[in-house]
Amino acid sequence: MAIHPTAIIADGAQIAPDVEIGAYSIIGANVSIDSGTWVGPHVVIEGHTRIGKNNRIFQFCSLGAMPQDKKYAGEPTRLEIGDNNTIREFCTFNIGTAQDGGVTRIGNDNWIMAYVHLAHDCQVGNHTIFANNATLAGHVHIGDWVILGGFTSVHQFCHIGAHAMTAFSSAVAQDVPPYVMAHGNRAVPSGINAEGLKRRGFTAEQIRNIRNAYKSLYRKGLSFDEAKAEITAQAAEGRDELALFVQFFDTAGRGIIR
The missing domain is CATH 1.20.1180.10 (Udp N-acetylglucosamine O-acyltransferase, C-terminal domain)
Incomplete structure (x- = not known):
């Protein structure tokens, strides 16, 4: 286990033997990190958070913090991250709430760029790409192979279907069907993602x-x-x-x- 001497690992954290953790990172007591995952410097992972295999988590990310929801009362809700994800700098992923399924979930092989925010109870599939500053409000569902352009904002409870794509600075206030490209504020359809x-x-x-x-x-x-x-x-x-x-x-x- 390659853990920098300045990193703080709480008693109870479950860390696979080959996980790397960078300088000044903080890992909470209810965190589980599986084999092959690399955690960069100055990362905070807290809450009931489970992280799978072969992920790369870059500096200054905050994963598993309590939701930005006034109804949250300390329930042991969760954040689950699958395998082979890249999570770039300054991303913030929150745990779920008791008012929904109690879990925020990210699947496998997702490419998450800097400053992306995933609010409580979001459900993200596999093979997605979220460009810089994409922001999901609570309870958003994102299908497999979705691409979100930079600065895309998605209203709470919206669903975006598999293979859909948004242009940069799109403001999504309603559901985007599978395969559809969307753009604008408020986002409107602009054909299918044929390419x-x-x-x-x-x-x-x-x-x-x-x-x-x-x-x-x-x-x-x-x-x-x-x-x-x-x-x-x-x-x-x-x-x-x-x-x-x-x-x-x-x-x-x-x-x-x-």
């Missing part, structure tokens, strides 16, 4: 089906219920890539961007 889908191996036919679903949602003048029914029917014809739309429509809660 990202190509890079991830989607076929030309799959991308065409997704584009047609986007047209049903945004270009045909249909009501949301009419568009939902049309996309559901398309998915039922064996266009499996559209299942993400159907699942998203059933779980999203703030109404989609229009």
